[in-house]
Amino acid sequence: MSDAELTVWQRIRRYAVPPRMIAECTDRRLAGDWRGACAAGRVDTDIDLAAVGRAHGAQVAERVEAELLDFAPDLLRWHLPRALGGRTSLATGLTFTLAPDLDRVGQDTVALQVELPKTVDGSQRLRLTVAALGKAPGPELPGCLWRGRDASGLRQAYGGDGQRLPFLTPDGAPVPFAGFATAEGEGAPARAERSAAQLAAGRLAQAWREAGLELDETLPAARYSQYQVSLDQVLGQRLHLVALAPAVRGLARRYAAEGVTLNADWRLRFLFTPDGDTVRVRMLGDERRGELPALAEPLYRVPPDLELLYRGLIAPADLHPLVRAALFPDAPGGVATARGPAFAPVRVRCRGQWHRIDATGGRLVPLDHTPEEVQREQTLRALGGKVAGCFAARQGWTDGSTRLPRALRQQRRELMQTILHGDTDTLLELLDAGLDPYVRDGRGSTLLHLLRCLDHRVLLPRLLAAGLPVDVRDHRGRTPLHVAVGWVGSPALVQALLRAGADPKAEDDNGTSPADLVEYKGFEYYEQESGEGHGDLKLISQYLEEHRVNGENA
Structure with a gap:
């Protein structure tokens, strides 16, 4: 993952699932109030269990109700894919199936399905529905990504074993890259590290083989030459190789399918076919493979938590409590402290000098100007005159067009992240503390x-x-x-x-x-x-x- 993407994921972990949301969702879920948990997790739903029973039978309704009672909307939000490209918003226009608590599923299976927002800048609310899977169900999310009692399965989904996680020591410290190639043992963490070393050396087939995958390196033919896939593009896919084989086997078994597909991007698709102790993989071009189930992104991408921990950008204490308990069971529990915008005084170049602006609480107050100077500049601005320095910074805070100093831009960005991800309580506290209600974004x-x-x-x-x-x-x-x-x-x-x-x-x-x-x-x-x-x-x-x-x- 690039440094830019890691920075975005660090911001996502800070703002996208607020601690208040986690605490309230947890309280409601443990109290058996699934509707309250959905409301706390900003999930819209009009599920009528009585109607489900009438349409699909009492047994289906009972199963769906049990799944709802264990539904953790905050855990689901933690794992959903993001738009990235500098944004922390959820990926748009996607629908995922929440894996029903069944060994086998088919077109008529009724399951919970979650719809992601339609726009990156709009509300980040989710929609939860119940529907039959049909011929082309949305990619399936296993219970460890959305069910409270199944969250312990995250350790295996992240490629860990009973001792540690890949790329990390048992206490969460990074394993030096030099040690990847010599990682000992047959456990998933050692295999993931050896696989990463092979990828870094450009040995694609060997890297996949370490993860239990037999990759056919034959590149697919594209209809138009400009869309031809290269091996460099295949190598550039940050796939969680060590987790693919078990995920493929499980999904193929549940859907009684001969294989599973992975849509890495609009040009590159993989077909996984279980074959005894291995999984055979080949790359697909324009050809279609019927109605095979597809792996969901959270299953095939390297978990951002692993990369953030490896780079020291977050600590175990910053993880969602259910994620932390699964990955670091000996770490102290509890919900992380709320982390709103870090407003602080800033220095601004004004009239050839460095002046201070107190941005505490989000209300900009010049500290190095007299009340008379402030009044004079306000009058000048009201008459259409041009202001500069400290007063231009105040103007930029409320008009969204005047350029702000870098430190203030960062503070405004953090405020907008709080807003985008729906932390109403924090915004109310900021308004109570003096946040200027006239603040605008860029x-x-x-x-x-x-x-x-x-x-x-x-x-x-x-x-x-x-x-x-x-x-x-x-x-x-x-x-x-x-x-x-x-x-x-x-x-x-x-x-x-x-x-x-x-x-x-x-x-x-x-x-x-x-x-x-x-x-x-x-x-x-x-x-x-x-x-x-x-x-x-x-x-x-x-x-x-x-x-x-x-x-x-x-």
């Missing part, structure tokens, strides 16, 4: 625009009371209602904004209004330009129609 989004990621029920009244206009604009002229409709905001948020006076006919810089988005007038262009989804248009349209009928927002 695209000019205010906290009202970002309500799609948060609990609007408590924050919307708070922000409106602080003076934020309900139709405040971002850098593209969009109001919070534009964003709620266009970025998969919930119908409840749309309704709340309308009741607060939001204008459904307000136009953005493209001349598009929220009503246009709902009614598809100009919507295709808007979606193409922004890459944004449109939420539940049917429900939102109903809300807009009700407001027109009632004469509201005229």
Whole structure:
């Protein structure tokens, strides 16, 4: 994994599954309140167990209920794939099957399925449903990735044995790379390290063989030469080789399939076929292999936790409690301390000198200017004059366009990570501590625009009371209602904004209004330009129609 990706994963581990979420999900799960656990884990569900029983029988309903009672939404979030590329958001547009508690499954098997968000910048809420698997089920996530009682299986899934994890000593210290090639023993950790040494030396087949895989190095033929796969591209795949053979055997056995596929990227696919004590592998081109089950990304990628631990970017104490208990059973337990934005004073170049700005709590206060100077600069800005230094930093904090000093950009980035991943409680604490409610991100989004990621029920009244206009604009002229409709905001948020006076006919810089988005007038262009989804248009349209009928927002 590149240094850039590791930095993103370090940020993901810091913000994407807040300790408060973990604690509340755990409390609800242990109390037998699966709906409360879903709510705490920001998982939307309308599962009706009685309806499941009527449709599929009492035995299926009882099994699904048992799976729900042990469902750990926070553990699932920990393992779901991410968009990366600098982002900590969940990967988009994916649906995973949560492996049912059965030895064999088929098209008619009813299982829990989780849908990931449609946009990287929208709400990070998940959706949990129950459905028959059908002919093309979503990739399956084993219980160790989402069930509380099965989390101990993570040690084996990570390639560990009874003694240690691959690349790490029993106490979590990194094994020197020089020791990989000489790793002794037949355990999975030693084999993973020898395999990594072979990969580093460019010996692809030998690396796979160490992991119990017989790879045919014949490259697939592509229909067009520019799409031809090279061995370097195969080598570049960060696959968790030592975990592939057992995962393939288990999945093939459960689905009674002759083989299992792995879609590494849009050009490269592998076909795994169990064959006695080994698993044969070949690379596929454009040919299709029927309806074989596919390995889910969390099963074939090197676990980011292993790489972060190896590089010293996190410690066992930073792991999810269930993950820590599985990987380091002797480590102290408990949920990690909440880690919000690290606001701190910064130094700013101002009038040829270094001045200090106290950013504690997120409200920027110049420390080296008199109240009269502050008042004069505020008046200058109100009259359209140009400000600089400390005052430009304050302006950038609230307009989202004036360039901020690097330290303040980092503090704002951490704040936005807290918001993106739905930590409403931390944001409320920051507002209580003095966070400027007028803060904007680099695209000019205010906290009202970002309500799609948060609990609007408590924050919307708070922000409106602080003076934020309900139709405040971002850098593209969009109001919070534009964003709620266009970025998969919930119908409840749309309704709340309308009741607060939001204008459904307000136009953005493209001349598009929220009503246009709902009614598809100009919507295709808007979606193409922004890459944004449109939420539940049917429900939102109903809300807009009700407001027109009632004469509201005229």
